[in-house]
Amino acid sequence: MNEKKQINTDQRAAEAGTVLYEDRLSGGCHWSMIMRKGTSLRIIDEQGGANVGMLFYNPVNMLERYNAPDTLKCQHTFKLTKGNCLYSDMGRIFCSIVEDSVGWHETVCGNTTKKVVNDKWGEKTYQEFHNEWSQNGYTSFLVELAKYGLGKKDMAANLNLFSAVGVDDEGNLQYLEGNSQAGDSIELRFEMDTLVLLHTCPHPLSTAEEYPHKAVSYQIIQAAPVSDDDYCLNHREENRRGFKNNEIFHLGGNSQAGGCCHD
Amino acid sequence: MIKESTLLAEQAVFREIVAAGDYFMKVVKKGQTFRILDLAGNQAADTLFYNADDPSERYSAVDTIREQGNVYLTAGTKLLSNESNPMLEIVADTCGRHDTLGGACATESNTVRYSLDKKCMHACRDSWMLAVAENEQFGMSKRDITHNINFFMNVPVTREGGLTFEDGISAPGKYVEMKAFMDTIVLISNCPQLNNPCNGYDPTPVEVLIWD
Numbered sequence: 267m268n269e270k271k272q273i274n275t276d277q278r279a280a281e282a283g284t285v286l287y288e289d290r291l292s293g294g295c296h297w298s299m300i301m302r303k304g305t306s307l308r309i310i311d312e313q314g315g316a317n318v319g320m321l322f323y324n325p326v327n328m329l330e331r332y333n334a335p336d337t338l339k340c341q342h343t344f345k346l347t348k349g350n351c352l353y354s355d356m357g358r359i360f361c362s363i364v365e366d367s368v369g370w371h372e373t374v375c376g377n378t379t380k381k382v383v384n385d386k387w388g389e390k391t392y393q394e395f396h397n398e399w400s401q402n403g404y405t406s407f408l409v410e411l412a413k414y415g416l417g418k419k420d421m422a423a424n425l426n427l428f429s430a431v432g433v434d435d436e437g438n439l440q441y442l443e444g445n446s447q448a449g450d451s452i453e454l455r456f457e458m459d460t461l462v463l464l465h466t467c468p469h470p471l472s473t474a475e476e477y478p479h480k481a482v483s484y485q486i487i488q489a490a491p492v493s494d495d496d497y498c499l500n501h502r503e504e505n506r507r508g509f510k511n512n513e514i515f516h517l518g519g520n521s522q523a524g525g526c527c528h529d
Numbered sequence: 530m531i532k533e534s535t536l537l538a539e540q541a542v543f544r545e546i547v548a549a550g551d552y553f554m555k556v557v558k559k560g561q562t563f564r565i566l567d568l569a570g571n572q573a574a575d576t577l578f579y580n581a582d583d584p585s586e587r588y589s590a591v592d593t594i595r596e597q598g599n600v601y602l603t604a605g606t607k608l609l610s611n612e613s614n615p616m617l618e619i620v621a622d623t624c625g626r627h628d629t630l631g632g633a634c635a636t637e638s639n640t641v642r643y644s645l646d647k648k649c650m651h652a653c654r655d656s657w658m659l660a661v662a663e664n665e666q667f668g669m670s671k672r673d674i675t676h677n678i679n680f681f682m683n684v685p686v687t688r689e690g691g692l693t694f695e696d697g698i699s700a701p702g703k704y705v706e707m708k709a710f711m712d713t714i715v716l717i718s719n720c721p722q723l724n725n726p727c728n729g730y731d732p733t734p735v736e737v738l739i740w741d
Binding site: 329333342343344345437439 | 585589590591592594595598599600601611613626630631632633635637638639640641642644645654671672673675676684686687688690691692693694
């Protein structure tokens with residue numbers, strides 16, 4: 267793939283907002299893809315109550331990955347919403363939340379496991395239920411990680427988009443019911459080439475009586491260039507420094523996707 | 530929850546003072562109890578745990594938080610692995626609250642948090658990089674460096690979803706003590722951070738004690 271052709275600022279400006287591709291993921295599924303710098307991923311909760319587990323890696327160095335603690339502490343926030351940037355462990359921004367109709371996405375609760383799913387909703391094997399089987403977030407990520415030579419050691423704390431947990435003064439976690447409604451969406455603008463792993467398995471604290479199969483649709487959109495008055499860039503002074511780190515990373519050309527120095 | 534220990538320092542089978550900016554990496558055996566003692570107060574001990582038989586099983590902040598339904602760690606907290614197994618339990622704690630949301634300092638995140646020209650200042654993750662490089666017997670690499678506990682650090686979450694970095698609630702002589710349910714590699718970076726008021730810009734030593 268010709269990266270230089272891909273990242274053409276003039277072309278990008280002319281085509282900002284163009285939907286390049288759209289598709290959907292049924293509930294309880296997993297997928298992965300490379301998002302290019304300068305494109306956005308808009309995810310839409312079709313029915314309300316969706317959960318999207320997500321992880322990010324740098325395709326040219328898979329050891330650089332989404333870091334939830336850095337993301338939270340760099341922006342002094344526990345919840346994630348419009349204006350927040352999602353950071354790697356190397357001080358760079360994988361993507362910025364440029365639009366969000368939900369208001370709160372969480373990144374501290376991890377995934378369902380096979381045991382959690384079976385205990386909550388009963389086991390539904392592939393043998394018996396085929397496409398309606400009850401997959402879990404943990405093994406979903408293992409499958410997607412393995413496609414890139416990665417494994418459980420590489421599984422960092424993930425995002426749970428569309429899901430929220432509040433915390434009281436004593437630190438008790440409270441799963442917030444009804445956080446996302448049908449039609450709610452979030453848009454992530456990628457600030458560097460990024461391997462995105464995602465699943466649509468339920469949130470581990472879901473109180474649904476039945477295993478919730480909640481589909482999402484998604485669009486890949488040509489993003490407008492980041493302007494100096496950009497909302498995410500200016501949301502916090504830390505983000506300005508994060509963007510600067512990305513700028514240094516891209517000096518002299520664009521990142522070269524395809525290579526991988528992961529051992 | 531404040532809970533004092535009945536163990537006596539003079540009966541410990543192992544004692545070592547870890548200077549700020551150094552790492553500590555040692556196996557604590559199943560059934561042993563170990564203590565991290567904040568000698569001078571308001572120090573942060575950035576800590577990771579691994580199953581000594583298979584380090585791909587390791588402390589998991591998200592599993593620990595979710596299963597106990599609380600973001601703070603204190604006496605009674607079971608520290609869970611990424612496979613949801615209890616690795617250790619906090620059996621004594623004179624500090625009352627420890628953080629596991631804020632992660633460790635790294636040279637790169639310091640550039641974002643403070644200033645790009647801080648990039649070469651010493652940071653916890655550099656100590657861990659050195660630890661895995663100098664302890665090849667454990668077969669670990671950067672892939673194993675994950676989200677840690679900040680013993681003695683106070684990082685309250687607000688009801689509105691904010692994250693605040695408060696003055697430490699630790700003081701000279703405060704400690705936290707854990708009993709191991711499995712042979713556990715304990716990896717501590719005694720935090721060298723000079724840019725954060727959490728340690729009064731003065732990183733200080735901690736002591737590690739182990740009892741059979």
